[in-house]
Amino acid sequence: MPEQAEPGTAPSDPGAVQAEPGTVRPGGRTARVRAAVLDAAGxxxxxxxFAHLDLADVARRAEVGKTTVYRRWGSDTGLVADLLADMAEQSLPRTDTGTLRGDLRANxxxxxxxxxxxxxxxxxxxxIAAATCDDKTSAALRRFYEVRVTEWAPCVEQAVRRGExxxxxDPAAVVRAVSAPLYYQLLTxxxxxxxxxxxxxxxxAVAAAEAGVYTV
Structure with missing residues (x-):
């Protein structure tokens, strides 16, 4: 029987790959495995x-073999990165109301x-708490928000074309200005x-954008 890895470490299998956040995707196994593991991690x-995130515990919750989880995600931060990538993929698409105010309110x-x-x-x-003290989690979180900002930036670009x-x-600055106070309230x-x-x-955000605050 192969040696079992301790929680939070990579398995002893020399073929196991240490994953980097956001780079791991399921190979030949069914997508249900990924969904179950990411759901358990969430x-x-x-x-x-984050301090209690343990790959062995996640595997147990997901009813997936520990070796599969260690080999596919490699680390706690790799698992969080894939979870954030999945959340970005599953997020609802941008709403197009025809006005900047309507679009940003929908956002x-x-x-x-x-x-x-x-x-x-x-x-x-x-x-967010983990990202303040872990560089890989911080990078994964930034990638998550880059995806979401990119999804919503066209509503600002369209407003420019309409003359609003x-x-x-700067489309990204406007989109960030919408969500920033909401996160601040949650955290503070x-x-x-x-x-x-x-x-x-x-x-x-609309008033500031109309006043030229985000013009570069």
């Missing part, structure tokens, strides 16, 4: 935080729903933002 993060309300969800809100708090905003307005006040908070954040 549960642990939401319930106990803000989507962020609010995510942060207000008991599981998702707790999960994001855990990942000045040419040279300990309460999920309301729909009114979401609309206020979007309206503030």
């Amino acid at each position: 549960d642990v993060l939401a319930e106990q935080g 803000a309300r989507l962020v609010r729903r995510t942060l207000a969800d008991p599981r998702q809100g707790a999960l994001f708090r855990a990942v 905003l000045s040419p040279g307005t 006040a300990g309460s999920a933002p309301t729909e009114a908070d979401a609309d206020q954040a979007a309206d503030a």
